[in-house]
Amino acid sequence: MTRDTSSGPRLTVTGVSHRYGGMQALRDISLTAEPGEVMVLVGPSGCGKSTLLGIMGGMLAPSEGAVTCVGGVPPDCLNALTYVFQDFSLLPWRTVAGNVALVLEDRLPKLDCAARVAQVLALTGLTEFAAAWPRQLSGGMKQRVGIARALAVRPACLLLDEPLSALDAQTRDLLLDEFSALIAAAGITTVYVTHNLAEAVRLGHQIVVLSRRPGRVRDILRVDRPLAGRDLADPELIALEQRLWRMIRDDAAEAERETVHA
Amino acid sequence: MPDRPVVFRGGGFAPRDRARAAAATLIGIVLLWQAGASAGLIPTMFLPAPVSIVRALWALTVSGELWANLSVSLIRLAVGWIVGTVFGIGMGLAVGLWSALRSPGMAIVSALFPIPKIALVPLFIVWFGIGEGSKLATLAFGVFFPTVIATAGAVDNVPRGLIRMGQSFGLSHAAIVRKIVLPAALPAILSGFRVTSSIAIVLLVAAEMIGAEKGIGAFVLSAGNLYDTDNLLAGIVVLSVLGLIVSWAIGRLERVFLRWR
Numbered sequence: 001m002t003r004d005t006s007s008g009p010r011l012t013v014t015g016v017s018h019r020y021g022g023m024q025a026l027r028d029i030s031l032t033a034e035p036g037e038v039m040v041l042v043g044p045s046g047c048g049k050s051t052l053l054g055i056m057g058g059m060l061a062p063s064e065g066a067v068t069c070v071g072g073v074p075p076d077c078l079n080a081l082t083y084v085f086q087d088f089s090l091l092p093w094r095t096v097a098g099n100v101a102l103v104l105e106d107r108l109p110k111l112d113c114a115a116r117v118a119q120v121l122a123l124t125g126l127t128e129f130a131a132a133w134p135r136q137l138s139g140g141m142k143q144r145v146g147i148a149r150a151l152a153v154r155p156a157c158l159l160l161d162e163p164l165s166a167l168d169a170q171t172r173d174l175l176l177d178e179f180s181a182l183i184a185a186a187g188i189t190t191v192y193v194t195h196n197l198a199e200a201v202r203l204g205h206q207i208v209v210l211s212r213r214p215g216r217v218r219d220i221l222r223v224d225r226p227l228a229g230r231d232l233a234d235p236e237l238i239a240l241e242q243r244l245w246r247m248i249r250d251d252a253a254e255a256e257r258e259t260v261h262a
Numbered sequence: 263m264p265d266r267p268v269v270f271r272g273g274g275f276a277p278r279d280r281a282r283a284a285a286a287t288l289i290g291i292v293l294l295w296q297a298g299a300s301a302g303l304i305p306t307m308f309l310p311a312p313v314s315i316v317r318a319l320w321a322l323t324v325s326g327e328l329w330a331n332l333s334v335s336l337i338r339l340a341v342g343w344i345v346g347t348v349f350g351i352g353m354g355l356a357v358g359l360w361s362a363l364r365s366p367g368m369a370i371v372s373a374l375f376p377i378p379k380i381a382l383v384p385l386f387i388v389w390f391g392i393g394e395g396s397k398l399a400t401l402a403f404g405v406f407f408p409t410v411i412a413t414a415g416a417v418d419n420v421p422r423g424l425i426r427m428g429q430s431f432g433l434s435h436a437a438i439v440r441k442i443v444l445p446a447a448l449p450a451i452l453s454g455f456r457v458t459s460s461i462a463i464v465l466l467v468a469a470e471m472i473g474a475e476k477g478i479g480a481f482v483l484s485a486g487n488l489y490d491t492d493n494l495l496a497g498i499v500v501l502s503v504l505g506l507i508v509s510w511a512i513g514r515l516e517r518v519f520l521r522w523r
Contacts, residue, residue: 059430079432089427093445093522102441103431133522153431 008035008189009072009080009156011056016065017214018051024214025051029065031208031217033157035072038183038190038227040200043210043218044248044255049193050161052215056191057081057159073156078107082155086162088142090134097121097130100149120148123182140171147182158183158190164199173232176202184227197244201237202230209247212255219247310492315499318492327481332500334476335466338394339504342401343462350406350458351451354413358447359439371410379404380468387473397469397477404465405458412454416447449523452516459508463501478504 011033018026025048033039033056041049054060056067058081073080090099097117104113121127124144134142143163150158163179164172180203183190192203200207207221223240230237292312298304299311306314322328357367379400386396386403420443428438470479482497 057430059426079430081430083427083430085423085427087423089423091424091442091445093448093520102428103433105441106434106437135522149431 008187010035010070011081011157011189011191012068012070013052013056014066014068016052016055016062016067018048018055018060019063026055026062027214027216029210029215029217031220033189033191034206035189036187037205038192038203039206039208040204041191041193041208041210042195042197042200042244042248043215044212044252045195046255047210047212047251048215049195049210052210053083053159053161053191053193057083057157059083069157074154076154077156078153079103080156082150082153082158084143084146084150084158084160084163086165088134088139088146088166090142090145092134095131095133096126096137096145096148099134099145100152103149103153116152120152123151124148124178138171139167140175143167143175144178147179151182151186155188158186158188160190160192162193162195164194164196172196172199179203180227180230197241198232200244201241202232203227207244209244212251218251308491310495314492315495318496319499322493322496328496328500331476331478331481331497334474335470335478338397338401338470338477339462339466342398342466343405343459345398346402346405346462347409347455347458349402350409351413353406354410354451355417355439355443357410357414358417359443367410368414371407375407375411379465380472383469383472392473397466397474400469401462401465404461408458408461409451409454412457413447413451416450416454417443419450420446449516449520452512452519455512455515456509459512460505463505463508467501 013029013031016026016029017024029052031039041052043049051060055062058067069080091102094102100117100120101113104116108116117130118127121130124147126141126144126148129137129141134145137145143166146163160179164175167175176199183203190203192199194200201223204221204223207223209218209221210216211218221240221244223237232238295304295309296312299306299309299313304311310318319328353367353371356363357371358364382403383396383400386399390396390399424442424446425438428442433441466477467479467482470477471483474480478497478500482494482501485491485493485497
């Protein structure tokens with residue numbers, strides 16, 4: 001599973017703006033997700049983070065601007081830009097193994113498909129749940145299935161849309177450690193949307209702070225420490241988290257009122 | 263203020279199924295009916311006693327007359343319902359999936375659905391003849407429209423997030439329909455089957471009463487014409503049992519296909 005960290009593609013956003021009807025959601029965003037690195041998008045609610053992630057993965061057509069993905073798609077990659085969803089998006093009528101197999105079927109020979117399902121389930125600690133139905137799983141297990149499904153297609157870029165937001169705080173911390181290890185090991189170019197600043201400093205090489213609606217890039221912070229050595233109790237990361245919070249605090253307060261009035 | 267115990271107020275609003283109560287109710291009614299008839303409280307001329315109905319049913323079974331009528335009805339029911347259902351699901355999917363077909367399809371459905379299909383039987387006799395064709399057309403037509411509406415509604419209610427998930431993993435349009443849209447729509451389509459199967463039984467009997475030599479509907483009608491209430495009610499009991507069997511079969515189907523729920 002371990003790859004050369006410089007092998008992933010570079011995902012570049014140039015001059016992207018987006019409007020929903022008359023409402024400007026994003027204004028003139030330019031960003032670059034570097035190969036094998038994690039870019040975290042943070043910002044107050046309604047700032048267009050998820051919209052931007054949708055545009056980056058080709059699920060939304062931006063009103064203006066473009067996204068380009070350059071180089072480095074692994075040869076066994078079945079789906080270059082692969083999402084992990086906040087609501088897990090599992091098919092309730094398929095078992096855990098079936099949900100992972102969904103994205104491999106018709107593309108791989110049966111045996112390879114089964115082998116790959118087994119491999120990613122082992123990687124995410126789901127082997128003994130292979131035959132379970134989604135309704136039997138806790139939120140954390142469901143999101144592990146989401147991650148397993150995403151890794152099964154050998155993505156070049158991983159796009160995570162608030163993957164831990166639907167989980168309780170304890171499960172979130174456990175999964176954060178697992179995600180961090182999986183992402184570090186896979187060395188995939190990753191874009192991670194969150195409103196949780198602890199997640200941002202734990203995972204991000206690049207932390208992009210968006211302003212409230214219409215979302216624009218307010219600042220980009222770099223954290224040049226390997227993911228493996230990071231600890232949420234680290235004073236340096238805590239300081240960084242507080243700095244981020246000061247940056248978006250006023251915006252968050254404003255955004256919250258705005259949402260109520262909308 | 264004196265101490266007061268907190269009174270429980272969260273009860274009720276949680277009815278439970280009791281299979282025994284269901285069976286006991288039906289058996290109880292039949293027993294009461296029989297008792298009333300035996301005691302002379304119910305004029306058996308108009309409402310024969312359950313025992314007489316059972317006797318009539320037995321006689322019809324032994325003579326083969328029951329099967330001769332029932333088999334014809336069952337074939338009509340099966341063929342008519344399947345044709346209507348297959349076309350209905352096809353049309354419902356088309357309406358649910360493609361904008362180009364949505365408004366035209368729903369316009370046709372909205373215009374034709376409210377027509378009582380029995381009113382069309384004479385027309386179908388003109389078109390397809392007095393034989394099987396007109397009966398099958400009535401059934402298929404009657405089943406088609408509710409199936410379209412159930413299927414289209416089911417497809418509309420497929421969670422958008424699941425479809426977007428399929429798209430984001432690069433699944434083909436056909437794979438999304440087959441592996442995401444259809445299974446997600448299946449529960450609502452199956453509950454549509456409950457509605458369409460009873461519509462089919464109603465239309466079957468009506469069509470058989472308008473012009474048929476064989477079939478449960480024709481049998482009931484001719485028994486009525488002869489004031490043969492024993493046989494008339496025997497035919498009605500057969501229809502009730504038929505309805506129960508169909509509903510049980512759909513329940514089994516649901517259990518097989520929806521075991522993930």
